[in-house]
Amino acid sequence: MLEIRNLCKHFGGIKAVDQCSFSVEQGSITALIGPNGAGKTTAFNCISRTMTPTTGEVWLDGERIDGLRPHKITGLGLSRTFQISRNLADMTVLENIICQSKISGWRDMFKPAMSADEIEKAMGILEFLGITRLAHEDGGNLSYGQKKLMDLAALLMSDPKIILLDEPAGGVNPTLLEEIIGHIRKLNEQGLTVLIVEHNMDLIMRLSHRVVVMAQGQVIADGTPDEVREDPAVLEAYLGGTMEAA
Amino acid sequence: MSDTETFDILEQRKAYNATLTQAADKTRATWFPVVVLLLLLAMPALQFVGNYNYLLHLLLFTLSYVVIASGWNILGGFAGYISLGHNVFFAVGGYFAGMMFARLGISTLILAPLAGLVAGLLGYLIGLITLRVRGPSFIISSLALVMIFRIFFENWEFVGGAAGVSLKANDLTVQWAKLPYYYGFLVMAAFTVWVSYRIKHSKFGLGLRAISKDEIKAESAGIDTRFYKVLAFAISAFFVGMAGAVWGEYLTYIRPNIFLTVLISVNMVLICILGGKGTIAGPVIGAILIVAFNEFFVATLGASEINILATGLIMMICLMFFPLGIVGTLAKHRKLPRFLDWD
Numbered sequence: 001m002l003e004i005r006n007l008c009k010h011f012g013g014i015k016a017v018d019q020c021s022f023s024v025e026q027g028s029i030t031a032l033i034g035p036n037g038a039g040k041t042t043a044f045n046c047i048s049r050t051m052t053p054t055t056g057e058v059w060l061d062g063e064r065i066d067g068l069r070p071h072k073i074t075g076l077g078l079s080r081t082f083q084i085s086r087n088l089a090d091m092t093v094l095e096n097i098i099c100q101s102k103i104s105g106w107r108d109m110f111k112p113a114m115s116a117d118e119i120e121k122a123m124g125i126l127e128f129l130g131i132t133r134l135a136h137e138d139g140g141n142l143s144y145g146q147k148k149l150m151d152l153a154a155l156l157m158s159d160p161k162i163i164l165l166d167e168p169a170g171g172v173n174p175t176l177l178e179e180i181i182g183h184i185r186k187l188n189e190q191g192l193t194v195l196i197v198e199h200n201m202d203l204i205m206r207l208s209h210r211v212v213v214m215a216q217g218q219v220i221a222d223g224t225p226d227e228v229r230e231d232p233a234v235l236e237a238y239l240g241g242t243m244e245a246a
Numbered sequence: 247m248s249d250t251e252t253f254d255i256l257e258q259r260k261a262y263n264a265t266l267t268q269a270a271d272k273t274r275a276t277w278f279p280v281v282v283l284l285l286l287l288a289m290p291a292l293q294f295v296g297n298y299n300y301l302l303h304l305l306l307f308t309l310s311y312v313v314i315a316s317g318w319n320i321l322g323g324f325a326g327y328i329s330l331g332h333n334v335f336f337a338v339g340g341y342f343a344g345m346m347f348a349r350l351g352i353s354t355l356i357l358a359p360l361a362g363l364v365a366g367l368l369g370y371l372i373g374l375i376t377l378r379v380r381g382p383s384f385i386i387s388s389l390a391l392v393m394i395f396r397i398f399f400e401n402w403e404f405v406g407g408a409a410g411v412s413l414k415a416n417d418l419t420v421q422w423a424k425l426p427y428y429y430g431f432l433v434m435a436a437f438t439v440w441v442s443y444r445i446k447h448s449k450f451g452l453g454l455r456a457i458s459k460d461e462i463k464a465e466s467a468g469i470d471t472r473f474y475k476v477l478a479f480a481i482s483a484f485f486v487g488m489a490g491a492v493w494g495e496y497l498t499y500i501r502p503n504i505f506l507t508v509l510i511s512v513n514m515v516l517i518c519i520l521g522g523k524g525t526i527a528g529p530v531i532g533a534i535l536i537v538a539f540n541e542f543f544v545a546t547l548g549a550s551e552i553n554i555l556a557t558g559l560i561m562m563i564c565l566m567f568f569p570l571g572i573v574g575t576l577a578k579h580r581k582l583p584r585f586l587d588w589d
Contacts, residue, residue: 074468088459113452
């Protein structure tokens with residue numbers, strides 16, 4: 001469904017992402033892991049076009065998307081969250097979410113900001129995530145974990161085919177983590193393809209169908225969680241020799 | 247287990263419905279702007295009982311500020327791009343309509359929408375270039391724009407260079423001479439405020455608000471940020487240009503130094519900041535206050551520089567207590583009187 005071919009991103013002489021290639025199967029949960037500075041987030045940014053890749057191709061459903069602007073990519077069904085939750089302060093959670101609903105062309109731009117249908121849909125999503133009570137709260141007043149949930153809610157508003165989650169468990173307490181894992185699993189069961197960047201090995205090993213391991217900008221391993229766990233190159237990259245918490 | 251889940255959801259629904267009824271209770275005081283508009287429409291009748299020319303001039307002056315400040319607010323308030331060069335569009339509108347009036351004799355009141363379109367088109371083209379940067383870089387680029395246009399107009403012989411062009415005054419008696427312009431600005435002010443309201447409540451407005459908070463997030467949310475902000479720039483230039491068109495004929499001359507001074511561009515920003523950037527009523531309240539302060543200090547301190555100093559001082563004090571502008575701060579603390587809640 002999503003295919004990354006020979007993606008490179010150079011910052012001056014530093015090759016943050018170097019000839020990175022992998023693909024994400026339709027309906028799977030694929031994880032992108034690696035030690036700090038491996039280039040995971042940079043690769044992510046290049047896929048969603050928040051950054052411009054130096055060279056390489058990104059294909060979504062047989063369509064090349066690496067030359068498109070980010071809002072076009074979102075329109076094609078690829079939505080992402082950010083590692084440090086970016087949300088819009090001074091706007092309610094509901095507005096934050098409805099911001100993400102699809103707009104096409106002139107006519108839509110001058111429609112009322114929030115139609116009854118959209119509010120209904122947004123409330124449905126909030127209900128699914130169990131944060132309905134936050135709907136009229138200012139987006140800037142939420143706790144860190146609540147922001148992560150709001151990000152997820154906003155993501156769903158755009159009816160994506162594939163979602164890219166950048167560290168959905170970062171800085172989230174264990175109870176909420178369980179909740180987030182449950183939500184991701186449920187969404188995946190409903191047919192949504194997921195690509196996750198994550199440090200939390202527990203989450204990765206439990207959730208993902210496939211794991212892509214990056215180190216120093218390159219893909220060093222690609223397989224099921226069990227395969228990756230035994231891969232010597234991966235153990236080498238993580239230095240410890242064994243993967244903790246796995 | 248699923249029972250408790252449904253129960254949770256029902257609880258949340260209940261809580262949500264409670265907030266909904268709260269929101270629905272906030273009925274809009276539409277009567278207030280309507281009454282103000284009617285009063286302003288009837289105001290020139292005072293001329294039957296005496297000479298209120300100066301009062302009408304002040305009202306007209308305020309209304310023109312409402313138009314340009316509300317126009318500026320669409321870019322500066324909604325999209326968060328502070329432009330200190332919007333008087334360029336004031337000048338372009340003024341010169342376009344003024345020259346047409348001087349050459350062809352068509353009243354600028356009729357030409358105003360066309361002048362607005364010219365300014366809007368120019369705004370669109372300039373926006374394509376300058377809106378690529380944001381923050382301080384954008385502000386500086388807008389200042390540079392003023393300098394470029396000032397040099398351009400001062401050296402363009404066809405429009406009279408630095409001396410400008412004088413325009414024919416209308417044939418009405420002194421008592422009624424201001425009337426056409428007064429009504430012109432009144433219609434424009436009402437139209438601008440109405441359009442701001444419509445924009446703020448549209449998807450376009452929501453997108454602009456998202457852009458002002460976090461442009462990268464807005465873009466990845468699927469908003470065509472470049473088009474949105476360039477369009478906002480064009481619309482705001484349209485209103486400022488429209489005001490400029492009539493302003494020239496009202497003063498009976500067009501000259502670079504009546505349009506392209508720092509005072510005008512700074513005033514639109516100050517009005518919005520004082521009244522409340524990004525609100526609908528803000529630019530209106532700000533315009534009234536600025537004109538009122540100015541008049542008060544001119545009357546008490548004389549027409550020296552001291553009155554400008556005093557106005558500045560008052561503004562500083564206002565902003566210490568109302569950091570988000572008067573309307574913005576009151577709304578944030580939920581103390582905004584209902585008749586001023588135009589958002």
